[in-house]
Amino acid sequence: MGRTKEELLARLEELKIDFKRHDHPVVLTVEDQAKHVGNFGGALTKNLLLKDKKHRLYIVSALADTKVDMKILSQRLGLGKGGVRMAPEENLRQVLQQVPLGCVTPFALFNESASAVSLLLDQGLKSKQSCYFHPLTNDVTIALSSSNLDKFLLSIGKQPAYVDLEASPVVGKDNPPDLADLVPSGAFCSSEESVENPTPKDAPQVNVPKEKTCLPEVKAKPKVQNKGAESSESKVLTNNGPNVEIFASDVLEVIFPLFLSEASKKLNIKQEELTQILKLDDFKRRAAPDLESVTNMFKNMAYTAGFHAGFDTMLKSGLGGMPSRK
């Protein structure tokens, strides 16, 4: 389960990290947060949770004024143009566990479920005496210096990565994407050493985020300024085995826009009008039971085949049946 704010603050104290704590009513946006702590001298930050096409997640933590251009960021990460977008609210819940909506923060990496999330820190944070972040809850703000943030990150095995977010280097054949190292390497916990040696640190994540579907009354806007592209609702594929609900949801999200597009062409209705009438959520609700059932059986068939193959391999070839990795 997720870490609580109390656990985080206790850890900061254990590490003898100086921070100032401000309590206030729940805030969901930077503007609201500013109303309560704006006068205390620290620098407001905006924190974005981004997702790329391979469902990898990134937290970008920047000064509120820093311009973050998603297209440029995407290219610098080596994901092409438009390779990152705002992560949907489900990822927030899933990866950041008990962090409520509107509360993305670098401290979310305290959760084991977020170990594959890449953190990009705005260089500008270093220039401020102290910066404001939420400590896993949006009714508290803590102010601390970037070097203290680094101390915390190092203590949980993360290498702080500061980036000039406003730079826009040309990325091309002769200029490889400069932030490519910050793309999470998938199956393994992000290692502190360089990327070439992804030896699995411990076992693959055991505490994986619970896949959650949206609660019916999801409302809060994430604390962001950039409008991302239309957020697809596909969920993070954790390396915890194939998840039927996530797969079914992904499939429906692929099919539904295609269906709308076909229907709009054939019925001669504008697609915008159709989207008013036919809702993805209704479609998902109706289609999910059958699709999930079919998918589950497919997963069972695949597992069964693999299981028997493994069993027979052991019977016929013993341990020698497994290739060596060296």
Next chain:
Amino acid sequence: MASVAPEVEKKEEEEQVVNPWEVSAGKGGIDYDKLVDQFGCQRLDAALIDRIARLTGRPPHRFLRRGLFFAHRDLNEILDIYEKGDKFYLYTGRGPSSEALHLGHLVPFMFTKYLQDAFKVPLVIQLTDDEKFLWKNLTVEESKRLARENAKDIIACGFDVERTFIFSDFNFVGGAFYENMVKVARCVTYNKVVGIFGFTPEDHIGKISFPPVQAVPSFPSSFPKHFSGNDQLRCLIPCAIDQDPYFRMTRDVAPRIGYQKPALIESRFFPALQGENTKMSASDPNSAIYVTDSTKDIKTKVNKYAFSGGQDSVELHRKLGANLEVDVSIKYLNFFLEDDDELERIKKAYKEGRMLTGEVKQLLVTVLSEMVERHKRARARVTEEMVDAFMAVRPLPNMFG
């Protein structure tokens, strides 16, 4: 898990009788409040349901919303444990007495699947083929065969193969499982077991020594290859409330042998088509909808046999409306229609006479046909190899993921 034996509850004033082998109602159907009082379990209230929704990050299953799973023991403790980040496992089972499963049989499995998906926890499913052999006139081979056949329908319900272990007693009893059985047996006197299950001196000793078999899957040490070293892992058992006596016995014994008590989440009974006070019986195919029924069968059964709370004539019906208390179609929709708002609209319209029995039944047929078709499609994909895989004692590395 249920089988037939003479009941023993005091029949003072034509009381209702509820135990693993007999369920009979007094006038007016089962009094669930009385049952909860008598058994000493707790009611599942709205606060608990909200808590489940919050902890699992998804809407609660309609069986919870509609009060079908309505009672529990120690569910709070399980939720506390879960909230802290610790885990538990699920245990449910079936007495494979006949090849055909009906919708009432599916209900606990549908709910268990929801629990597995919502909490992401492992599940053990016990097929008590030995129990059926002991209580029915079956050969060992036939019992084992039925167990495998039933396993296929259970698999079709959509459990996660990566965290589900299905086993049959004839295959699995032995080793640590048997050690626990004997530990439990030593703690329950003959008198006690007669009191709980109503055995008589004429009953053979197979019956009398059976109860521990159903008790010990509640203890993780019964599954050393799956839960090795995790002796204090808690267990949650979804079941119908008539199984409560079994697990009262188990909960009584558990602390005496150093184990945790299993928690329970219990459901009401699923009504037969002919009405609440009648029994669903394998010998009467018209008393229930089977997972092998065609859409035509379903239509016939619902139209002909589903007890109606509507009035005898259309005019009278428009005037007086329907009696929802006894109407079986509404009860079935309560179980199987997902949309809460739509259900409310239908209930209101039917009660006020604006909707006719025929219309309600037509909707029910659609809902049930969809469900049964889905099940059939899934069932058709189950192979013997798949049953082997589910029943193999294999590592489940992602079971707590």
